[in-house]
Amino acid sequence: MYYLHHPTYYYPCYPHPGGWPIRQLPNVDPNLLYQSANESKKLMKDASMVLNKLSDSKEFDAELMYAAQASDLEEVQRLIHSIGVTSDVDIQYNPDGLRLEFRSEVANMDCCRLYIALRWR
Numbered sequence: 001m002y003y004l005h006h007p008t009y010y011y012p013c014y015p016h017p018g019g020w021p022i023r024q025l026p027n028v029d030p031n032l033l034y035q036s037a038n039e040s041k042k043l044m045k046d047a048s049m050v051l052n053k054l055s056d057s058k059e060f061d062a063e064l065m066y067a068a069q070a071s072d073l074e075e076v077q078r079l080i081h082s083i084g085v086t087s088d089v090d091i092q093y094n095p096d097g098l099r100l101e102f103r104s105e106v107a108n109m110d111c112c113r114l115y116i117a118l119r120w121r
Contacts, residue, residue, distance in 0.1 A: 032106065032109075032111070035106040035107075035111065036106060036111040036112045039104040039105075039106055039111055039112050040104070040112045040114065042086075042087060042104065043087050043102040043103070043104055043112060043113075043114040044114060046084075046085045046086060046087045046089070046102055047100070047102055047114055047116055049083050049084055049085065050080065050083055050085060050100065050116070051116070053083045054118070060079070061120075063079060064076060064079050064080075064098070065120055067079060068093040068098070069095075073091070076091055076093065077091055080100070085102075087102045087103070087104060088102070088103050088104065089101065089102050089103075090103070095121060096119055096120070096121050097117065097118050097119040097120050097121065098117070098118045098120065099115065099116070099117045099118075100115070100116045100117075100118075101113060101114070101115050102114040102115075102116075
């Protein structure tokens, strides 16, 4: 009698007969994540101050929009910082709206950013 021998194939979806290989995971250090979360809370506080001012004062909004329309970046920055913002903030605007990017560092490393985009037209 003649027998055919077929090789055994192991497919990734089935466990290997010797068991799954043990996967080595790196040690975790939550310090940077912890610091980034705390810095982000500061960014959110500054962003909240800006949004509160913009939602409370149409006069302030008009000044900001007028300065932006006149391409007076210094005045736009002065107005935003006059609210009490202490974070680094990049300010961009165009005829349709305003974009604020709040950012912070931990140990001289960029750790967190918060973007706010608002339309005015």
